[in-house]
Structure formats: structure tokens, C-alpha cells
Amino acid sequence: MIFPKKLENAIITVKNKLPESDPFSDTTQIQQSKLDALMEIVNFVKQMNYIKRPRVKEKFSFFLRSKYDYQETATHFGTSRNSIDVMVSRVSRQIESLVGKETIDMILQEKVSEALRVFRSGILNESAKGFFLPEAAKYLPEPKYRMFNSLEECSSEIRFLNVLTEHGMKNMIEGCDQEKLAHILYLISDNSKKMIEGVSDDKVLQSYFENGHHSREKVAIEREALLKLFNGEFSMTDIGEHISNKYQVEKALDEVRRQHIFHDAGSGLELASKEG
Structure with missing residues (x-):
């Protein structure tokens, strides 16, 4: 048909x-x-x-x-x-x-x-597809002409759309600390999962754990918080209201802090019991 x-x-x-x-x-x-x-x-x-x-x-x-x-x-x-x-x-x-x-x-x-x-x-239209990243473009509204006195009235929306372009995203990424970006990406990767499970071949990370610089448990806490953030689990309130990006990140980091405190407290109790 x-x-x-x-x-x-x-x-x-x-x-x-x-x-x-x-x-x-x-x-x-x-x-x-x-x-x-x-x-x-x-x-x-x-x-x-x-x-x-x-x-x-x-x-x-x-x-x-x-x-x-x-x-x-x-x-x-x-x-x-x-x-x-x-x-x-x-x-x-x-x-x-x-x-x-x-x-x-x-x-x-x-x-x-x-x-x-x-x-x-x-x-x-083809020109829009050429400008904006496809995964972002699918959430944009239907193109319609509206009567505004000046394009300046749309300046904040223009700035937002400019971020959704390939060059806009490239500039934002290049403006970030590349080592920190790489670290975050590692935490959500399969390599991080293998490291947490103790099956990683990364000798440098193994030495970090052995020397007490960090622990697999803390890495697991950080990984879990990031996965929840990027999956949108911090994007809405309990009553269905949208949460700003800044506050979503704060919620994720707060969860990491609280979990670290619980982990450190548990480790301290375990150490005290062994010494006793």
C-alpha cells in the first residue's frame, strides 16, 4: 500500500x-x-x-x-x-x-x-541535517516561520543550536581538560568494569590499588554514579519535573561522596576489628 x-x-x-x-x-x-x-x-x-x-x-x-x-x-x-x-x-x-x-x-x-x-x-531539511548532530536534531521541533521583530530575540536559542553543530561540539570538547575527559570515559567503559571485577591486565592500575592510592570499590561507586547520570536517572524529580544539567551533576557527585563516606567508615571498622 x-x-x-x-x-x-x-x-x-x-x-x-x-x-x-x-x-x-x-x-x-x-x-x-x-x-x-x-x-x-x-x-x-x-x-x-x-x-x-x-x-x-x-x-x-x-x-x-x-x-x-x-x-x-x-x-x-x-x-x-x-x-x-x-x-x-x-x-x-x-x-x-x-x-x-x-x-x-x-x-x-x-x-x-x-x-x-x-x-x-x-x-x-538537508541543510539542517548537515548542520546539527543527528541524535540531537531528532528532538528539535518542526520548522515553522514565526513573526519576531528581530533575530536578536532568538539569541539564546541560536547559541544553544550552535552548540549542537559539529564544530560547536568540537570547540566545547577541546575547551575541556582532555585528561579528565579521558578519565571519565574510562570509568564508564568496559575496561573499567573489568578493572572492578579484577580481570584487567592494566599493570599501572593494579599498582595503584596495591599501594592504597585507590580501591576497586571506590571506582565501582564512581562508575555507577556516572552511568546513572548519563542514562538520565538524575534528570527528573520525583514529581516528574526536569532538573537542570548543573544540578544533575551535583546529585551524581553527592551520591559519590556519600558512598565514599560509607565505604571509608566500613573500611575503618573492619581495620579496627582486625587490630582488636
Whole structure:
């Protein structure tokens, strides 16, 4: 089934599930959110910015208006049905690759937010994809022109987006202490896990432990806190509010400090019992 027809069928399905009354019910809100998401995709399909050749755009637009009538489209443009079939299939695959193969199904399965992230990431124009790091770009909103008095009103957002570029990230990384970065990356690596488990071949680290400079237990504490931080476990409060990056890092470091204190206290008690 071509993508536009699949999209139309999904819209019909959702509309049929919309209650005729009680607009404030949970069911109505869920179905309406699905419909809104599907219509956002419809608007993208209708704009046809993904078609570069004017003649192809003209043919595909007529095909959609004709309610997917291949023969009528072929007759109108004085070409064969087969050529229209090939054109429609190619454009349909192109749309699906941009929107996402599973996006419509995700919307119907009530995964609307996730589906819209996939969709909005896929439809970023080629210039935007060339500028921003892909993993960050997928969380950006749909491009829309808005009336602002001056671009200066968007200065903080521009600074933020500039960080998401390859050169922006490169500059930030180069501005950090490279040895400290390397240390952090080691702590979250598989090598760190092997070291904690005592199966590492790193002789230098082994000597650190043997000479009492550090301990496997403390490394494990630091590794665990970093993994929780980078997995987003410190990113929300208990009531679902977002936490600033600065405070997330503070929470991770505070957890390390508390665990170190417990570890040192336990080691002191163990040593005292042995001496006694």
C-alpha cells in the first residue's frame, strides 16, 4: 500500500473512534492527539518539499487529488500508466523513509510523542541535517516561520543550536581538560568494569590499588554514579519535573561522596576489628 493511502486509512480509523459527545473525556483526548499528529504528517505530504523536480511534483499532486487514480493521471499527462506507477512508488517510498516506516503504527498504538520525534527528525531539511548532530536534531521541533521583530530575540536559542553543530561540539570538547575527559570515559567503559571485577591486565592500575592510592570499590561507586547520570536517572524529580544539567551533576557527585563516606567508615571498622 502506498504511503498516502496508509495515512488516509489511519485518519479514517481515528476519526471513527472519536466520540460524538463528551469532548473532555480521556478517550476523546487520546484520539484527538492521534488525529493532530496524523494531520501534521498530512501537511508535510501536501507541501511536497521533498520532491525536487517540478514535473514530478505536478504529477504527484494531481494523483493525490484524483484519489489515487493511476489511469486518470496517466491520461491527463499523456503518459503510460506504468510510468505513473513507477513515479508514485518512488515518491511513496521517499515519503515513508522521511516520515518513518513505523510512525503511523506508533501513532495508532498511542505512542504519539515518540512517533512525532521520529517524524520531525526525519523531515529536517538537508541543510539542517548537515548542520546539527543527528541524535540531537531528532528532538528539535518542526520548522515553522514565526513573526519576531528581530533575530536578536532568538539569541539564546541560536547559541544553544550552535552548540549542537559539529564544530560547536568540537570547540566545547577541546575547551575541556582532555585528561579528565579521558578519565571519565574510562570509568564508564568496559575496561573499567573489568578493572572492578579484577580481570584487567592494566599493570599501572593494579599498582595503584596495591599501594592504597585507590580501591576497586571506590571506582565501582564512581562508575555507577556516572552511568546513572548519563542514562538520565538524575534528570527528573520525583514529581516528574526536569532538573537542570548543573544540578544533575551535583546529585551524581553527592551520591559519590556519600558512598565514599560509607565505604571509608566500613573500611575503618573492619581495620579496627582486625587490630582488636
